[in-house]
Amino acid sequence: MKEEIGEIIEQIKVKQPLVHNITNQVVMNFTANGLYAIGAAPVMANDVREVADMASIADALLINIGTLTIDQVEAMILAGRSANEKGIPVVFDPVGVGATPFRNQAAERILNEVSITLVRGNSGEISQLAGMDAEVRGVDATGNMDAVKIAKTAVRKLGTAVLVTGEQDVIADQNALAILSNGTPLLTKVTGTGCLLSSVVAAFLAVGKETVVSAVAAASFYSVAAEFAVEKADQPGSFQMAFLDALSQTTSVHVLEKMQLEVQNHEI
Numbered sequence: 001m002k003e004e005i006g007e008i009i010e011q012i013k014v015k016q017p018l019v020h021n022i023t024n025q026v027v028m029n030f031t032a033n034g035l036y037a038i039g040a041a042p043v044m045a046n047d048v049r050e051v052a053d054m055a056s057i058a059d060a061l062l063i064n065i066g067t068l069t070i071d072q073v074e075a076m077i078l079a080g081r082s083a084n085e086k087g088i089p090v091v092f093d094p095v096g097v098g099a100t101p102f103r104n105q106a107a108e109r110i111l112n113e114v115s116i117t118l119v120r121g122n123s124g125e126i127s128q129l130a131g132m133d134a135e136v137r138g139v140d141a142t143g144n145m146d147a148v149k150i151a152k153t154a155v156r157k158l159g160t161a162v163l164v165t166g167e168q169d170v171i172a173d174q175n176a177l178a179i180l181s182n183g184t185p186l187l188t189k190v191t192g193t194g195c196l197l198s199s200v201v202a203a204f205l206a207v208g209k210e211t212v213v214s215a216v217a218a219a220s221f222y223s224v225a226a227e228f229a230v231e232k233a234d235q236p237g238s239f240q241m242a243f244l245d246a247l248s249q250t251t252s253v254h255v256l257e258k259m260q261l262e263v264q265n266h267e268i
């Protein structure tokens, strides 16, 4: 898998995939800057009158329900269907699912009406979608949950690939499961690091061929960049800037050298 990971990381800067983001109001600016930093291109478009057209010219679509409105649900479904028709990958970030019935119903509709390539969330959010006992407080996971068990249950329940983030990131689909142990806890002290990762995964899915390999490449690239950033700045404000810089400076060589990855290939 390592050779493919290196290749995908290098191809991001060559192909500069355009990611259409329908995302929350907290993270729009950070997401756009983060996508530029890795060498991809962002576009944000939310209105029901244009989302299908925008998705159809993008290389990947990101749907994030962080500050959801009723109009946005319709827009997400229209964009998702348009992406499905074009065969471009769709990443779903179910921010805060489990916190309110509105979010739960919207997440269910999106999962039913759009063919999702990969769902990325923290352990609370993914366990909620998997039908397990979840601990979600606002938009953050609480409690110490078994991310491998959550990922396997979610893959079975949702029929999509999943990326469960936390101290370790677990990436899984029906055939493979990977555990990544890079990163820094400071990532949880800056808002939107999970949301930006979901958009970065979308960019990587646009470039790679296999979903799990592309998602492992994205998550390992992201966590290794965070490790470089925390060496430069270890307070939340300066870390956010150092992290954007590190996202633009981290190379495939760095990632392959630092990546702590365990891969299991079997039916889940």
Ligand SMILES: Nc1ncnc2c1ncn2[C@@H]1O[C@H](COP(=O)(O)OP(=O)(O)OP(=O)(O)O)[C@@H](O)[C@H]1O
Residues within 6 Å of the ligand: 095, 121, 122, 123, 139, 140, 141, 165, 166, 167, 168, 169, 182, 183, 184, 185, 186, 187, 188, 190, 191, 192, 193, 194, 195, 196, 197, 222, 223
């Ligand atoms: N304890 C930790 N140690 C190292 N890295 C972590 C830790 N917790 C989370 N991360 C990393 O932080 C990033 C965001 O993951 P997290 O699970 O916090 O997402 P999230 O809750 O959806 O975030 P947000 O809603 O703020 O966007 C990921 O890259 C993840 O690997």
Ligand SMILES: Cc1ncsc1CCO
Residues within 6 Å of the ligand: 024, 026, 027, 066, 067, 095, 139, 191, 192, 195
């Ligand atoms: C804090 C917050 N609230 C809704 S979305 C969001 C950004 C990180 O999930």
Ligand SMILES: [Mg+2]
Residues within 6 Å of the ligand: 095, 096, 121, 122, 139, 194, 195
């Ligand atoms: Mg989140």
